[in-house]
Each structure stands twice: as structure tokens, then as C-alpha cells.
Amino acid sequence: MKSLDPRVNRLNLSQTSEGEVHTNTHLVTWEVFHQEKRGKQAVHVGIVHASTPEMALILAKEQFARRGRTANLWVARTSDIYTFRTDDEDMFATVPEKLFREPAAYKVRERIEKFQQQNKC
Amino acid sequence: MQNALKELILQMADDALVLGHRNSEWTGIGPMLEEDLAFSSMAQDKIGHALALYTILHEHMGEPDPDKLGFMRKEEEYRCCQFVELPIGEYDFTLARHFLYDHAELIRYEMLVNCPFEPLAQMARKVRGELKYHVLHADTFLRELARGTEESKARMQAAIRYAWPYALGMFEITDADAQLAAAGAYAGEKERRSRWLSTVSSIINDAGLQVPEPDEAKAIYGGRKGYHSEYLKPLLDEMTEVVRLDPTAEW
Numbered sequence: 001m002k003s004l005d006p007r008v009n010r011l012n013l014s015q016t017s018e019g020e021v022h023t024n025t026h027l028v029t030w031e032v033f034h035q036e037k038r039g040k041q042a043v044h045v046g047i048v049h050a051s052t053p054e055m056a057l058i059l060a061k062e063q064f065a066r067r068g069r070t071a072n073l074w075v076a077r078t079s080d081i082y083t084f085r086t087d088d089e090d091m092f093a094t095v096p097e098k099l100f101r102e103p104a105a106y107k108v109r110e111r112i113e114k115f116q117q118q119n120k121c
Numbered sequence: 122m123q124n125a126l127k128e129l130i131l132q133m134a135d136d137a138l139v140l141g142h143r144n145s146e147w148t149g150i151g152p153m154l155e156e157d158l159a160f161s162s163m164a165q166d167k168i169g170h171a172l173a174l175y176t177i178l179h180e181h182m183g184e185p186d187p188d189k190l191g192f193m194r195k196e197e198e199y200r201c202c203q204f205v206e207l208p209i210g211e212y213d214f215t216l217a218r219h220f221l222y223d224h225a226e227l228i229r230y231e232m233l234v235n236c237p238f239e240p241l242a243q244m245a246r247k248v249r250g251e252l253k254y255h256v257l258h259a260d261t262f263l264r265e266l267a268r269g270t271e272e273s274k275a276r277m278q279a280a281i282r283y284a285w286p287y288a289l290g291m292f293e294i295t296d297a298d299a300q301l302a303a304a305g306a307y308a309g310e311k312e313r314r315s316r317w318l319s320t321v322s323s324i325i326n327d328a329g330l331q332v333p334e335p336d337e338a339k340a341i342y343g344g345r346k347g348y349h350s351e352y353l354k355p356l357l358d359e360m361t362e363v364v365r366l367d368p369t370a371e372w
Binding site: 027048049050051052054055058059061062063066 | 153154155156158159162163254257258261262264265
């Protein structure tokens with residue numbers, strides 16, 4: 001079938017014997033972390049496929065640092081990232097109920113307001 | 122001196138425009154998604170450099186506006202080297218050209234950071250970081266493929282060998298060369314060639330490949346004087362197909 005895209009036609013894909021697409025078998029994935037400014041935390045932004053850390057970095061640069069501000073990028077082999085099992089999620093289930101662990105839950109607001117009133121000049 | 126400077130800027134702009142267009146032909150058909158995007162982005166950078174250079178010619182040197190300069194000249198008025206005109210071929214050639222060309226380009230800008238013509242010096246300082254990434258990308262791919270499989274190594278070696286005479290053609294000397302050197306504006310193509318040769322040679326050797334002989338007699342010249350390969354005309358026709366329908370249209 002002739003493509004409508006002139007660039008594809010120029011490649012003469014139909015004339016080569018290796019025109020079929022092969023599944024990627026030799027590239028692993030790398031997790032990419034983006035750091036906006038020096039000293040700020042690196043935030044996970046996605047993955048890239050690459051054969052080496054150097055390749056992962058150069059590919060990550062255009063995928064994740066093309067727009068906006070960037071100070072640095074980190075990459076880590078996906079297989080080096082350790083996680084809990086997905087079905088262990090119930091370990092975290094009661095956390096939202098433990099409001100007493102959050103400063104906003106303490107009933108000190110009234111006392112603060114009273115203090116502020118007294119010290120008004 | 123003004124004319125010699127114009128000549129140099131036009132060479133730089135035409136190189137960037139034509140290679141930027143060529144490299145953008147990989148958009149959508151790159152070897153893998155990540156590389157498709159990275160390579161397209163660098164092609165876009167090159168078009169951006171061309172625009173910045175045509176803008177300097179327009180704003181400071183009395184030349185027509187960037188669209189006219191980029192799209193409305195005759196083939197023989199282009200000053201790009203023949204190297205950038207060649208079809209993209211397969212990815213081995215594209216990478217070899219990317220490697221050989223981008224190092225030469227970075228060196229040219231480095232030689233211009235203290236150019237007394239301030240708009241050009243300013244631009245040279247601005248694009249340095251961008252080009253640093255371009256050559257890092259090229260070096261990483263070259264090293265990776267040279268150390269990959271027997272086939273990838275052989276293909277990169279063959280691609281460098283094929284590209285070599287064209288790459289030497291980047292450093293074609295014109296009348297502008299001596300004038301610019303005398304005025305202290307630009308040290309010239311001979312100097313650029315020798316810096317380029319030492320840089321690319323060490324990277325090629327380091328990757329375990331062989332550096333072809335830098336035989337000047339084999340260099341493919343002509344482009345800087347308006348003699349182009351058979352590939353430039355069709356590229357210009359395709360690139361200007363839409364703009365020629367109505368050159369005065371507002372976009």
C-alpha cells in the first residue's frame with residue numbers, strides 16, 4: 001500500500017525485506033525524576049526505554065525537560081525500584097482516619113485567635 | 122567586511138535550515154518513540170537557529186525578511202554545504218551526519234562567541250548549551266552503536282566512511298574567509314577543520330572505530346559557492362510548496 005506521507009514513500013519501506021516491525025526485546029525501562037531547581041526534590045515524571053544509563057539520560061532530556069524549567073534529571077533502572085505488593089494496600093487503609101496526626105486537627109484555633117486579639121495594637 | 126560577514130551568516134543559516142528540514146523527515150518514523158521525539162526536537166532547534174540567523178541578516182544587514190531569505194531564493198543562491206542536502210538514508214547515515222555536522226557546528230559557534238559583530242556573538246553564546254546537548258546525544262549514540270553488535274559497529278563505520286568526504290566539504294573556503302580572519306571576526310574554516318578533526322577523531326577512536334584519512338583532495342566542495350547536489354532542488358521545492366501558492370499570505 002502506498003502511503004500518503006511523502007516521507008514514508010521516500011524510505012521505500014515496501015522494497016526492503018525488513019519492513020516489518022519487531023518487538024523491542026533488548027531495551028529495559030528507566031524511571032525518570034525531574035528536578036526543577038537545585039536543592040528541590042526530584043519528582044517522578046515517567047519512564048524511557050534505553051540500553052544504558054547514558055542513553056536513558058539523553059532520551060529523558062527531550063521527553064521530560066523540553067518545556068519549562070529544569071535543573072537536573074535523574075534516571076534509575078525500573079528493576080531497581082522496590083515497592084509494596086499492590087494487594088498490601090490495606091496496610092494504609094486507616095491512615096485517613098488518623099486526623100489527630102495532622103496539625104490542623106488540633107483545636108487550638110480559638111486560643112490563637114484570642115491571643116491575637118489581646119496583642120492587637 | 123560587511124559582505125564577508127553576510128556570507129558567513131548565510132552559510133550558517135542555510136546549513137541549519139536545510140539540515141533541520143532533512144532531520145525533521147524522521148518525525149513519526151524514528152527508530153523508537155523516545156528517539157523520534159528527541160531527534161525531532163533537535164531538528165526544530167536547527168530551524169530555530171536558521172530563523173535567528175536570517176533575522177540578524179534582516180535586522181542588522183539590510184537583507185529581506187527571514188521568510189523571504191529562507192524560502193524565496195533560487196537554488197544557486199543558497200550557501201549550504203552539500204553534506205546537509207543528502208537524503209536521510211537509513212538511521213546509520215543520519216546519526217553519522219548528526220555526529221560529524223553538529224561537532225563542526227558547535228565549534229563554529231564557539232569560534233564566534235567573541236566576534237566583534239555583537240548580534241552574532243550574542244547568538245553564539247545563547248545556542249552553546251543547546252548544541253552541547255546535540256553533540257552529547259550524537260556521541261552517546263555513536264558510542265552505543267559502535268559497541269553494540271557486529272552489525273551495528275560495521276554499519277556505523279561504513280556510514281562514517283561514506284559521510285566523510287561530504288563532511289570535509291563543510292569547510293570549503295570562500296573569499297569571505299580571509300577577510301573575516303584579517304578583521305578578527307572569525308578565525309576561518311581551516312582552523313575550524315583542524316579543531317573538528319581533533320575532536321571527532323578522538324571520539325571515533327574512543328568508540329573503537331577508525332577515522333578515515335582527512336584527505337583534502339576527496340572533500341566534496343561546491344555548496345558554499347552555490348553549486349549544489351541533485352538533492353537540494355527537490356528539497357527546496359517540497360519545503361516551499363505551500364508558501365509558493367501565495368507568497369503574500371498572512372499566516
